[in-house]
Amino acid sequence: MRCQPYRENAVYIWTKNKQQCLICNEQTDTSEPLCSACEAELPWLGGQCGVCAVPLPSVGLTCGACLRRPPAFTRVEAAWRYAFPVDSLITRFKHQQQWPMGRLLGALLSHHLQHAFAEGLPRPDLLLPVPLGRRRLRQRGFNQAGMLAGWLGKSLQLPVQEHWLQRPHEGAHQQELDAAARKRNLRRAFALHPQARVAGRHVALVDDVLTTGATAETLARLLLKAGAARVDVYCLARTPKPGD
Template identity: 35%
Template sequence: MSKFFHFSCVLCQSALKQGANGICSSCQRKMKRYIYCGGCGAPLQYFACRCGNCRQLEPAWDRMVVIGHYAEPLSYLIHRFKFRKQFWLDRTLARLLLLAVYDARRSHGLTFPQAIIPVPLYHFRQWQRGYNQAELLAKILSRWLKIPCLSHIVKRVKHTHTQRGLTAHARRRNLKNAFVVGFSEGFPYESVALVDDVITTGSTLNEIAKQLRQLGVKEIQVWGLAHA
C-alpha cells in the first residue's frame, strides 16, 4: 500500500514526504528568487513599492507578485506546463505562487484581492492547447484562498501574433483592441488579481488593467509564475 501512494518530486524524482507539494525542498531552493520592485518586478537591492522604471513608464496595475526569475528549474516547469500538455503541474505551480503571495503579504503588507481573474487565451489557441494555463492556476488559488475566480469576465477577441521577440512598442500595437471586459456597469469588486504565467514587458496585463479601471476597480494586482 505504501508503494502505491509513493509521491516523487516533479523535477528530480526524489521521494516526497508530502506528496501534495509536488516538488522537493532541494529543487525549490534552486529556483532563482530575488528582491524585486512591487510595481513592475524589476530587480532591486531592497524592496520598494515603486522604482525608477515605474516612474518612467508607470504600469496600469498597482502591485506585482512573482515566484522568481524565468530561469531553470522554474522555467523548465512552466514550459512543461504550458507547451507539453502537462496540465497536472497546475497544483505544484499554484502552490509556489501561493507561497510567494503569502511572502509578499507577510514582508510588505500585500492585501488579498476580492476576486481573481486569469489572463485569457484566444479561443482558437485555447482549443489547440486544450486548456488555459492561467485559468487552471487561478481556479486552484481561488479555492485555496476562498476568493471568487472570474474566468469569463475578460475575453481575448483578437488573434494576435506571438509576443515572443517583439519590442515593447510592437507588443502594445499587437495587443490593441485584443481584449474586452464582459461587464458594462456595476462591477462588484474594487480589488482584483490578474493571474498570468510569465511576465515580460507587461503589455498584455496593461491592456486588461486599463479596461478594469474603467469599471471602477481601484486596486489591481498581478500574480505571475515568473518574470522574464
C-alpha cells in the same frame, strides 16, 4: 479476524504515500512533489521592483520605468525569476500539457501569496485569469492562466471569474514580438463581458509569466476604466530586463 484477504505484496496505503520530486525524481520530504533541496535551488525572486517586480539588485526599490511612467496596475506578485528550472516547468505545463508541473507551481505561488497577505499585501476581492483568444484556445485546448486561477482561488478561498475578461481580437503571438510590437498587437484586443461587475472592487489578474507587462497594462487600464478600485497581477515568474 482479518477483514482483507492475505496478500504477500504490501497493500498501498494512500495516507502513507511518498511522492517523487518532479525535478530530481528523488523521494520528497515535503507535502508537495518537490524535495527541499530542489525547492531551495529554485530561482526565487529576491530583490525586485516594488511595483512591476522586475529583478533588481536589492529589495525596497522601484525601477526607473515605473518611476518615469507608473503602470495602471498597483503591484505585481511573482514567486520566481524566469530561469531554469522554473522556465522548463512552465513550458512543460503550458505547451506539453503536463498538469502536475502547473499544479506544483500553483501551490508554491499560493504559499508565496499567503505569506505576502500576512505581511500586509491587501487581499483582492476576486481573481481574473488573462484570457486566450478562441483560435489559440482551440489549438492549445486549455488556458493555463485559467487553470492557475482555479487552483489559486481554491487554496486562497477567493472567487474566480474566468469569463469576465475576453479576447475577441487575436493578433500575432506575444512571445514572437518585441516590446513596441507587443503594445501595438494589444490594441483593442481585450473586452469585458457585459455581465462583468468590477466597479469598486480590488481585482487580481492571474498569468503564468510577466515579460514586458504590456498585456497586464492593457487589461489593468480596461478594468480601471470600468471602475475597478485596484488591479494587481499574480504570476509564476518575472523575466529580467534584456541584458540583465
